[in-house]
Amino acid sequence: MTRVGFLRLLVVGGFVLVLEAMCRTGLISPRILIAPSEMALRLAQLLAAGKFNADIAETLGNVAIAFVLSVGGGFAIGAAIHALPRLRRAIDPFLASYYALPFFAFYPLFIVLFGLGRGAIIAIGFLFGVVAMIIATLNGFDRIPRVLVKTAHVYRMGPVSAALRIKLPSATPYLFTGVKLAIAYSFIGVIAAEFIMASSGLGYSIAYAFNNFDNRTMYALMLFVIVLVTIVNALFHGYEQRLLRRLGC
Amino acid sequence: MRRLLDIVLLMLAGLAIWHALHLAAPFALTSPVETVTKAWSMLNSAAFWPHALETGKAFLIALLLAILGGLAIGLGLGLNRTGAQVAEPILVSIYSLPKVTLYPVILLVFGLGLPAKIAFGTIHGIIPIALFAMNAVRNLANVHFKTARVLRLSRSQTLLTVVMPGALPEIVSGLRIGFSLTLLGVLIGEMFASQRGLGFLIMNAIGLHDVPAIMATILLLAIVAVSASALLLWLDHRLHHRAA
Incomplete structure (x- = not known):
């Protein structure tokens, strides 16, 4: 392992150990925080009992749908906007301030539109992720070498086949930045929506445990979400590194 | 000039779509005109302002803390090569965590109340500000640091006269993201557990199924957020332009 990797492990491990020690010695009251080892233990019990399997599957399903929709939709919308320079110039300032919108305020509207179910939750995850993908697509398409665009002309490719066969591969590194953001944002959107208002799912289960003073379950589920999201993000990051190396960047 | 015209056209198209949605589902959405009227009457009502002030206060304190904390972390780590390498992936993974899960x-x-909202807003905003500041300092040309050494600047002088101005354009970019996320954090905090603030107003309106109030509150928030973001974007472009 590299020195930096070792130091990183030391920092994270040290943090967990200090937390553990503070909880075990009573410096932090168990009513506020329970020891990390206890969280892991409880999580193992919960997973073994299968009590939250349905919620976990539902949340992951929502995240997956929101992610696929935002990546596919974001790429299609981004490609379309890039093909219309006039629209592009007009829409740029809106895209740049999009994430300033307090999205979750829109959640109630989606509940009215889609009902109190998966639709509204997926819509929030999608809205959160799609614009990151649109921006990444525009960025990537801006940096395609002109010669490749000309080649597409020479081969008389239509706009769709040029987008899929020339622009998509050429813009991959930039697109992947969008993909990484889209997965992170889909998780954030879905879990936050479930947390605020839903009747099932991981976010809901955490909020439910909190409202019932069931700290042990709450922390076990939090640990699950944190570990899961970190692993998924790390996988995407690792895949991106491999991809970049293969493309020789 | 034509660009301005296009922007206006785009906004009109947006309003038209909004109105069409309203006609399609009149119970789910109020029309643009109704929403603006409602927003105006809210602005003139005495009951609205304590909530707006509460949110504003929580947001400003959270933003200040996020900026100070983020700059301290970012500049500190940026000046230390190993520190930055060790911390970057950790910060990135904290950034992409659904922080709502940590709200409990x-x-x-x-406890319930203002401090919790401030803390929640701060943890949303602090990470992007720190990340941008850190990378800005790391990317500063080495010749700047050498010049500082030649001029025998002290550590604090180097920080104030070399590092901060050099990293300023990137810091403003980070600030723009930090601003949005802090607002989002404060609002989510108010939506989940709060008795005051605009987030609470929205949740309360959902409970009463008061669609015009939901839409009007969102409209006001969106106007404030987008104008602040546009201002920061303009500053961002100017600073990057000057630096380039």
């Missing part, structure tokens, strides 16, 4: 912890630590 904050509620347990701070």
Whole structure:
């Protein structure tokens, strides 16, 4: 392992150990925080009992749908906007301030539109992720070498086949930045929506445990979400590194 | 000039779509005109302002803390090569965590009320500001640091006269993201557990199924957020332009 990797492990491990020690010695009251080892233990019990399997599957399903929709939709919308320079110039300032919108305020509207179910939750995850993908697509398409665009002309490719066969591969590194953001944002959107208002799912289960003073379950589920999201993000990051190396960047 | 015209056209198209949605589902959405009227009457009502002030206060304090904390972390780590390498992936993974899941912890630590909202807003905003500041300092040309050494600047002088101005354009970019996320954090905090603030107003309106109030509150928030973001974007472009 590299020195930096070792130091990183030391920092994270040290943090967990200090937390553990503070909880075990009573410096932090168990009513506020329970020891990390206890969280892991409880999580193992919960997973073994299968009590939250349905919620976990539902949340992951929502995240997956929101992610696929935002990546596919974001790429299609981004490609379309890039093909219309006039629209592009007009829409740029809106895209740049999009994430300033307090999205979750829109959640109630989606509940009215889609009902109190998966639709509204997926819509929030999608809205959160799609614009990151649109921006990444525009960025990537801006940096395609002109010669490749000309080649597409020479081969008389239509706009769709040029987008899929020339622009998509050429813009991959930039697109992947969008993909990484889209997965992170889909998780954030879905879990936050479930947390605020839903009747099932991981976010809901955490909020439910909190409202019932069931700290042990709450922390076990939090640990699950944190570990899961970190692993998924790390996988995407690792895949991106491999991809970049293969493309020789 | 034509660009301005296009922007206006785009906004009109947006309004038209909004109105069409309203006609399609009149119970789910109020029309643009109704929403603006409602927003105007809210602005003139005495009951609205304590909530707006509460949110504003929580947001400003959270933003200030996020900026100070983020700059301290970012500049500190940026000046230390190993520190930055060790911290970057950790910061990135904290950035992409759904921080809502941590809200109960904050509620347990701070109790219900203003401090919890401030803390929640701060943890949303602090990471992007720190990340941008850190990378800005790391990317500063080495010749700047050498010049500082030649001029025998002290550490604090180097920080104030070399590092800060050099990293300023990137810091403003980070600030723009930090601004949005802090607002989002404060609002989510208010939506989940709060008795005051605009987030509470929205949740309350959902409970009463008061669609015009939901839409009007969102409209006001969106106007404030987008104008602030546009201002920061303009500053961002100017600074990057000057630096280039």
